[in-house]
Amino acid sequence: MPAETARLGSIQERKGVNVLIGQVVADALAQSWRSPVPPLRLSPEVLVEVSNILLPKGGAPLLWRRLRQSEPGNGIGVQLQQAYRHHTLLAAVHEREIVAVIKFLRSAGIHPLLAKGWSVARLYPEKGLRPYGDIDLLIRPEQYARASALMVRPEAPQCCVDLHRRFRELTDRTADQLFDRSRTVLLDGIQIQIMGLEDQLRHLCIHMLADGMWRPLWLCDVALIVESVTVGFDWDLCLAGTRTRSRWIICALGLAGALLKADIGAVPLRQDTALDLPRWLVPAVLCEWGKKEHYMRADPMSVRLGKPRTLFRGLQLRWPNPIQATVCTGGAFNEAPRLPFQVGECLRRGSLFVRELRRRSARGEGEGVGRGRKG
Amino acid sequence: MKLPRARRDKLVIENLPEETLIYDLERDKAHCLNRTATWVWQHCDGRTTVRQLSARLRQELHPQAEEELIFLALEKLRKARLVEDTTMRIGAEFQSRRQLTRRIAVIGGLSLLLPAVVSIVAPTAVAAASCTTAAGCLADPRNINLCCCDVSPRKTCRTNGKCTGNAC
Numbered sequence: 001m002p003a004e005t006a007r008l009g010s011i012q013e014r015k016g017v018n019v020l021i022g023q024v025v026a027d028a029l030a031q032s033w034r035s036p037v038p039p040l041r042l043s044p045e046v047l048v049e050v051s052n053i054l055l056p057k058g059g060a061p062l063l064w065r066r067l068r069q070s071e072p073g074n075g076i077g078v079q080l081q082q083a084y085r086h087h088t089l090l091a092a093v094h095e096r097e098i099v100a101v102i103k104f105l106r107s108a109g110i111h112p113l114l115a116k117g118w119s120v121a122r123l124y125p126e127k128g129l130r131p132y133g134d135i136d137l138l139i140r141p142e143q144y145a146r147a148s149a150l151m152v153r154p155e156a157p158q159c160c161v162d163l164h165r166r167f168r169e170l171t172d173r174t175a176d177q178l179f180d181r182s183r184t185v186l187l188d189g190i191q192i193q194i195m196g197l198e199d200q201l202r203h204l205c206i207h208m209l210a211d212g213m214w215r216p217l218w219l220c221d222v223a224l225i226v227e228s229v230t231v232g233f234d235w236d237l238c239l240a241g242t243r244t245r246s247r248w249i250i251c252a253l254g255l256a257g258a259l260l261k262a263d264i265g266a267v268p269l270r271q272d273t274a275l276d277l278p279r280w281l282v283p284a285v286l287c288e289w290g291k292k293e294h295y296m297r298a299d300p301m302s303v304r305l306g307k308p309r310t311l312f313r314g315l316q317l318r319w320p321n322p323i324q325a326t327v328c329t330g331g332a333f334n335e336a337p338r339l340p341f342q343v344g345e346c347l348r349r350g351s352l353f354v355r356e357l358r359r360r361s362a363r364g365e366g367e368g369v370g371r372g373r374k375g
Numbered sequence: 376m377k378l379p380r381a382r383r384d385k386l387v388i389e390n391l392p393e394e395t396l397i398y399d400l401e402r403d404k405a406h407c408l409n410r411t412a413t414w415v416w417q418h419c420d421g422r423t424t425v426r427q428l429s430a431r432l433r434q435e436l437h438p439q440a441e442e443e444l445i446f447l448a449l450e451k452l453r454k455a456r457l458v459e460d461t462t463m464r465i466g467a468e469f470q471s472r473r474q475l476t477r478r479i480a481v482i483g484g485l486s487l488l489l490p491a492v493v494s495i496v497a498p499t500a501v502a503a504a505s506c507t508t509a510a511g512c513l514a515d516p517r518n519i520n521l522c523c524c525d526v527s528p529r530k531t532c533r534t535n536g537k538c539t540g541n542a543c
Contacts, residue, residue, distance in 0.1 A: 082496065089405050
């Protein structure tokens with residue numbers, strides 16, 4: 001028993017440390033999307049700590065933006081600057097890829113809608129500030145099969161493209177509705193169709209929560225959009241749907257204000273959607289931001305299966321945080337304990353993992369399972 | 376000696392206020408050019424001599440610039456394969472680069488104006504949400520499109536643990 005108590009004590013202690021580090025990360029990124037950007041000064045030790053967290057999580061360019069006027073150019077400063085340069089070039093490469101993919105699909109009569117990635121990155125004041133990987137494209141359901149077939153042909157542009165018939169974060173909105181409300185913006189002279197701002201903000205909020213908010217950058221996206229909404233923004237459309245979902249979005253906006261000092265004055269709050277954040281929410285986000293490891297960047301569970309030591313670590317990493325557990329199980333953001341949601345989410349993931357493992361072993365594959373949100 | 380000409384094809388170029396970032400799609404390498412190196416690179420049109428370049432550099436950027444500065448920039452650009460004629464022996468008149476650099480420093484105390492061409496290497500894993508790890512990549516061939524080489528500014532596929540150089 002004493003050993004168990006000591007272990008629980010050390011877990012609590014580590015959580016506390018993570019929350020503290022997470023708070024420093026939040027302070028470092030606060031208002032980093034604004035122009036002019038507020039300068040930031042950090043002690044060398046804190047800077048190293050924050051950089052080590054933000055470099056792999058994609059937040060280094062924003063940190064560099066806040067530091068570059070005061071940073072003397074020491075080792076970690078050079079790393080941040082390199083990350084900024086790196087992502088600036090990556091963004092330029094991605095833009096060429098996006099244009100190539102859209103042109104390719106259009107030549108076959110398919111007009112996709114671009115989501116996340118560039119459609120958000122374009123809002124930042126500099127190109128490399130918001131790293132992104134895939135090109136997420138919404139395809140009208142009737143064209144999806146044809147688009148999928150086209151993208152695996154040899155003449156298709158060679159880049160990471162995710163085609164979607166629908167977005168799991170927007171299951172209460174049809175593809176047609178999203179297309180009807182879409183906007184077009186220019187990229188290298190071609191018109192790109194992106195989501196309407198209301199749908200985009202809703203999408204980003206739920207996506208961020210469903211992934212447990214492990215990347216601080218996602219909250220910067222939300223903060224940036226909230227600060228850029230104009231009078232015509234339809235809040236009713238953005239917050240529409242079930243009360244539970246509306247509350248998720250309200251809380252996401254509240255987090256942008258509470259953690260990143262975003263101006264959320266534009267958010268119309270009715271009595272029934274008051275901005276009180278549940279007490280567990282802010283510590284849960286900060287704890288996630290303070291972590292150096294995340295299962296999305298770790299080896300899949302199937303690789304760990306034969307190695308008990310790494311298996312235990314893998315399970316630890318995959319214990320769902322309260323935010324992800326609540327959203328993935330459709331729970332409400334309230335003051336009730338989160339443990340039931342976390343256990344429920346664990347069971348859900350576990351069953352998916354076992355099912356996928358069985359399916360793959362039947363096919364003679366077996367490995368590589370258990371990396372994504374599903375497992 | 377052939378006149379220097381900047382390479383333009385298969386490059387992704389991003390101009391920032393103080394520097395230029397160049398990604399070489401052919402060699403999968405990224406470079407950062409400071410203002411002097413950028414200026415020289417932008418003016419290498421295959422028709423302008425080094426003497427003419429240095430005269431223009433004096434007019435437009437550094438009033439104290441000498442020909443040596445151009446030679447040094449061209450040497451660095453040649454090493455980064457950003458000027459076309461790689462058989463060119465830039466700065467052959469000088470015994471060594473160190474001597475060249477020292478001479479420039481003596482001439483004008485212009486160390487801040489020295490051309491710089493720096494390689495850009497990703498400091499840690501790039502932040503592509505769908506990238507898997509090397510282990511995950513090797514474990515499942517279907518993951519090949521999710522693999523990325525962290526050293527390159529572009530996600531490239533990994534086969535048997537080695538970067539193929541092909542974009543995912």
